[in-house]
Amino acid sequence: MKMILLGAPGAGKGTQAEILSKRLGLVIIGTGNIIREAIASGSELGRKFQSYTDRGALVPDDLVVEMVADRLAKPDCSGRYILDGFPRTVVQAEKFEEIGGRVDAVINLVISDEEIMERMTGRRVCEKCGTPYHIHNNPPAEAGICDKCGGALVTRKDDAPETVAKRLKVYHEQTEPLVDFYRTHGVLTSLDAAQGMDRVTEEILAAVGEK
Ligand SMILES: [Zn+2]
Numbered sequence: 750m751k752m753i754l755l756g757a758p759g760a761g762k763g764t765q766a767e768i769l770s771k772r773l774g775l776v777i778i779g780t781g782n783i784i785r786e787a788i789a790s791g792s793e794l795g796r797k798f799q800s801y802t803d804r805g806a807l808v809p810d811d812l813v814v815e816m817v818a819d820r821l822a823k824p825d826c827s828g829r830y831i832l833d834g835f836p837r838t839v840v841q842a843e844k845f846e847e848i849g850g851r852v853d854a855v856i857n858l859v860i861s862d863e864e865i866m867e868r869m870t871g872r873r874v875c876e877k878c879g880t881p882y883h884i885h886n887n888p889p890a891e892a893g894i895c896d897k898c899g900g901a902l903v904t905r906k907d908d909a910p911e912t913v914a915k916r917l918k919v920y921h922e923q924t925e926p927l928v929d930f931y932r933t934h935g936v937l938t939s940l941d942a943a944q945g946m947d948r949v950t951e952e953i954l955a956a957v958g959e960k
Pocket residue numbers: 875876877878879880895896897898899900
């Protein structure tokens with residue numbers, strides 16, 4: 750099983766990837782991890798990548814795709830993986846295909862911008878011990894105060910409304926066109942990501958024929 754998870758930031762891709770990885774024995778391949786591993790290992794690709802980031806330059810799609818392909822060729826992947834956060838653009842998806850990258854299923858987690866805003870901007874974290882909360886879904890006993898240590902609850906910069914709005918804009922412009930790209934390839938399944946987490950997992954398993 751080679752799977753891609755698509756969806757806006759906050760749609761629950763990371764959570765589903767964790768669950769599916771355990772249920773189906775799939776390796777999660779996230780671009781962020783690959784890049785950190787490659788840089789830490791001092792490999793040629795890692796050094797090349799760093800030469801761009803050191804200059805603050807945009808890393809070319811070719812290099813990102815090459816790094817993913819390099820990671821997928823390692824024995825632990827052996828054709829069973831979930832791509833989380835890759836491809837990010839249609840250009841990356843095309844280059845991935847050019848070098849022989851194939852997937853069996855693309856799961857598109859559909860959710861409205863309003864729901865994303867509520868999910869993400871409601872997140873709080875204790876500034877002392879790091880315990881996460883949500884003002885609606887997982888509120889502390891006393892507003893603004895950590896149940897565990899009494900520390901103050903704060904909003905991370907990533908969850909601030911203006912940051913979330915910016916990331917949604919980038920998603921709609923750059924990543925959402927992948928939905929049409931994979932639909933024409935006949936491997937796309939779109940699911941309602943606003944329903945419960947367990948329900949989403951069950952629908953994904955059914956869509957990929959593992960249930
Ligand atoms: Zn705390």
